Amino acid sequence: MATQNTRGLARLMMAPSVILLLVWMIVPLSMTLWFSFQNYNLLNPANVSFAGLFNYRFFYTDPAFFQSIWNTLLIVGGVLLITVVGGTLIALLIDQPIFGQGIVRILVISPFFVMPPVAALVWKNMIMHPSYGVLADISRLFGLQPIDWFAQYPLLAIIIIVAWQWLPFATLILLTALQSLDSEQKEAAEMDGANVLNRFIYLTLPHLARAMTVVVLIQTIFLLGVYAEILVTTNGGPGYASTNLVFLIYRTALLGYDVGGASAGGIIAIILANIVAIFLMRAVGKNLDR
Amino acid sequence: MARSVTTRHKVIATVAAWAVALLIFFPILYTVVTSLKTEPEAIAGFNLIPSFTLDNYVTVQTQRDYIKPFTNSVILSVGSTILALIIGIPSAWAMAFSPTKRTKDVLMWMLSTKMMPAVAVLVPIYLMFRDFGLLDTRIGLTIMLTLINLPIVIWMLYTYFREIPGEILEAARMDGAGLWQEIVYVLTPMAVPGIASTLLLNIILAWNESFWTIRLTTATAAPLTAFIASFSSPQGLFWAKLSAASTMAIAPILIMGWFSQKQLVRGLTFGAVK
Numbered sequence: 001m002a003t004q005n006t007r008g009l010a011r012l013m014m015a016p017s018v019i020l021l022l023v024w025m026i027v028p029l030s031m032t033l034w035f036s037f038q039n040y041n042l043l044n045p046a047n048v049s050f051a052g053l054f055n056y057r058f059f060y061t062d063p064a065f066f067q068s069i070w071n072t073l074l075i076v077g078g079v080l081l082i083t084v085v086g087g088t089l090i091a092l093l094i095d096q097p098i099f100g101q102g103i104v105r106i107l108v109i110s111p112f113f114v115m116p117p118v119a120a121l122v123w124k125n126m127i128m129h130p131s132y133g134v135l136a137d138i139s140r141l142f143g144l145q146p147i148d149w150f151a152q153y154p155l156l157a158i159i160i161i162v163a164w165q166w167l168p169f170a171t172l173i174l175l176t177a178l179q180s181l182d183s184e185q186k187e188a189a190e191m192d193g194a195n196v197l198n199r200f201i202y203l204t205l206p207h208l209a210r211a212m213t214v215v216v217l218i219q220t221i222f223l224l225g226v227y228a229e230i231l232v233t234t235n236g237g238p239g240y241a242s243t244n245l246v247f248l249i250y251r252t253a254l255l256g257y258d259v260g261g262a263s264a265g266g267i268i269a270i271i272l273a274n275i276v277a278i279f280l281m282r283a284v285g286k287n288l289d290r
Numbered sequence: 291m292a293r294s295v296t297t298r299h300k301v302i303a304t305v306a307a308w309a310v311a312l313l314i315f316f317p318i319l320y321t322v323v324t325s326l327k328t329e330p331e332a333i334a335g336f337n338l339i340p341s342f343t344l345d346n347y348v349t350v351q352t353q354r355d356y357i358k359p360f361t362n363s364v365i366l367s368v369g370s371t372i373l374a375l376i377i378g379i380p381s382a383w384a385m386a387f388s389p390t391k392r393t394k395d396v397l398m399w400m401l402s403t404k405m406m407p408a409v410a411v412l413v414p415i416y417l418m419f420r421d422f423g424l425l426d427t428r429i430g431l432t433i434m435l436t437l438i439n440l441p442i443v444i445w446m447l448y449t450y451f452r453e454i455p456g457e458i459l460e461a462a463r464m465d466g467a468g469l470w471q472e473i474v475y476v477l478t479p480m481a482v483p484g485i486a487s488t489l490l491l492n493i494i495l496a497w498n499e500s501f502w503t504i505r506l507t508t509a510t511a512a513p514l515t516a517f518i519a520s521f522s523s524p525q526g527l528f529w530a531k532l533s534a535a536s537t538m539a540i541a542p543i544l545i546m547g548w549f550s551q552k553q554l555v556r557g558l559t560f561g562a563v564k
Contacts, residue, residue: 005312010388013380018396020377024437025403031414083478090310096303107311108547110318115498117519118536122317124522125529126324132529134320137336167314173563176555216561221438225407228500228515232522253413254505266410277405281398 016028029270035263042257064240065265071155072272075244078159081216081217085251086163087170087215088208094171095178098169105175110170116228123161124150124233125144154234154242161229166222170215177211178204217280223275245269318540320372325533332530346534350449356535357516363539366503366513367496370435371443371489377436378443379485387459396447397448399561404441408501419506428511431503435496441496443488445559450484487553490546494554497543514539 031270039051055259059065094104127134128149136146149157153180181204232238236243236251243251249269253262312319325333325347326340339501350356352550385393415434416425424430453478503515512520518539521532555563 006388007390010384013384014396015375016382017400017440019399020437021403021440025406027365028414028418029406031417032411033414076304093303093307094312096307097300098304098306098307100301100308104307104311105551107315109547109551109554110544112316112554114318115496115497115515115538115543116500117504117515117522118540119317119319121518121521121532122321122536125532126320127317132333134334134336142367164314169558172459172551173555175560177563211563214563218558221405225409225411225501226520228504231504232519235522246407250407250412250505259413259417261396266407266436269407270410273405273407273410273439277402280405281402282413 004014031264032263032270033098035259036267038263040196040259051260055237055260056267058261059268064243064248067240068243068245071242072244072246073225073238074155074227075162076220078156079163079223080219082159083166083170083219084212084215086167087174090167090171091178092204094175095114100220103170104134107173109172111164112166112172114165116165117210117232119165120232122158125165128157150236155237156227158229158233158242159231162223162226165229166219169219170283172209173215174198176209181207209258213283217276217283220276221273221280224269240262245272296555308549309555317543321533321540322537325537327533329528330356330532332533343383345536346530350531350535350538354517354535356517356538360515361513362428362511363497363513363515366431366435366511369428369432370439370496372494373436374487374492375447375485378440378447378488382447382451387456388449397445400441400444402436403433407503408438409521412505415502415506416558425506426508426511431506431511432512434506435499437521438502439492440497440498442557442560445560446488446491447484449556449560450487451481454480457538462489472500488557489552490550491553492540494543494550495497 037051037053037054039047039049039054041047054142058149088242090108094101098104114122125133130136130146130148130151131209133146139146147153185203186199189203194202210255225246226244227250228244230247232243236247240248245265246269249262249265252265256262301302320338323338323340326342327337327450328343328346329342331337349557383520385397419425419430424433458476458480459472462472467476498515500515500519503513504519507513507516518532518536521528521535
């Protein structure tokens with residue numbers, strides 16, 4: 001029943017958002033692409049020239065580049081492992097009949113709402129600090145030497161902090177999926193004599209597969225962009241030990257004033273993100289046809 | 291068949307669940323506790339019972355003008371969300387009520403703009419902000435946050451609007467309702483819950499956004515994310531004050547978050563998990 005008239009109106013209603021997003025997508029992206037082929041340093045802005053692939057080669061031959069890619073992958077992989085496994089276990093636990101389920105849910109979900117700088121500073125100062133942190137207190141209680149997290153295991157420390165922030169998200173999504181599992185199916189399996197482990201492997205896990213996929217994909221998008229947590233804890237160091245791609249580009253651009261180099265890095269980040277995005281779009285798109 | 295849940299099972303599960311929940315919540319709890327300690331107490335080792343002083347909260351305001359970044363956070367998150375709603379509602383409405391063959395493609399394309407890594411456009415955005423004099427201004431950051439959250443706003447609204455049955459519209463039209471009456475008396479009341487949920491989730495997301503808010507501000511327009519991040523340099527004796535500032539920075543959004551658990555799932559999974 002969409003007449004010409006309503007169709008025209010619909011177009012008009014969509015125009016502002018479509019135009020805005022189009023501009024938002026095309027203008028900065030093409031500028032990044034353009035800059036990536038230029039010799040352009042903010043300390044010497046009068047002297048801009050065509051650089052060809054120099055910036056890419058420069059970025060590619062920088063030893064920090066491969067370390068930052070590796071660190072990026074370790075952060076994404078480490079956090080995913082902790083949050084998906086931990087989230088599944090916690091979701092299974094909370095899904096049991098327990099007293100005060102509502103409050104337990106609220107406590108578990110809370111870290112997700114803590115802004116990244118606060119989360120990172122709380123962990124840095126009060127939990128992981130080598131002399132005053134809670135973990136140091138615990139170590140001393142057992143007569144052990146406290147760990148200096150950000151000097152000895154900087155990347156692991158960041159992975160733990162980021163995992164703490166995202167564990168609630170994974171738990172909440174998996175719990176939501178778990179609660180939509182048909183209880184009659186569970187009872188039938190139980191009556192057929194399937195034990196707890198078998199029920200989990202053959203019934204629960206397949207049911208959760210879709211939610212897990214969504215968790216992995218969405219978290220990956222955000223985890224590729226981890227920034228504030230690194231900025232306020234290790235500032236990328238020691239050396240490049242906790243520098244991810246985002247942080248390397250930020251350093252190149254705003255601390256090194258190298259517009260060309262940072263833009264080449266940006267293009268590489270886009271390629272990385274797009275690989276993930278393709279899978280995510282496919283998973284979400286399937287749902288749309290439902 | 292009612293499943294027989296023994297009390298013992300329930301007690302064990304309860305204890306385990308509460309233990310895990312308290313462990314996860316501990317850093318937040320400890321922040322609140324520390325904010326009520328004196329500075330010497332804050333570094334005097336593990337202690338869950340503070341002396342309940344409110345001095346830190348007062349000091350944060352008198353020495354650091356806490357109200358300013360707090361106000362900025364409120365203006366930026368609420369402003370950008372309302373702006374995104376004004377732009378997004380007509381769009382989501384059109385796609386939900388007069389879908390065409392291309393609606394799905396448009397939605398997917400909008401979602402794809404969300405996948406662009408922020409850092410990839412850091413340089414051009416920074417330079418544009420510099421050239422247009424938008425660095426460290428609330429208007430510049432509001433525009434930025436609006437653009438970032440617009441795809442999520444449209445997606446969430448779309449999934450809510452799509453659930454409003456089209457038959458109701460037809461019935462209203464048969465009863466002689468004009469387009470305006472249709473919108474005011476039929477659609478708006480049904481759309482309000484969805485709009486409210488979208489508003490809530492996006493205020494949370496904008497409040498916690500920590501890349502652009504830190505990089506594009508210095509002092510005047512700095513919201514709480516930038517304010518807190520500026521305390522990263524190691525000085526040992528301000529933990530209690532930092533905890534007070536942190537507690538105030540997360541409290542409002544934490545409470546909003548508790549009320550929006552369901553919407554969170556829906557909004558952040560783009561309707562893929564309900």
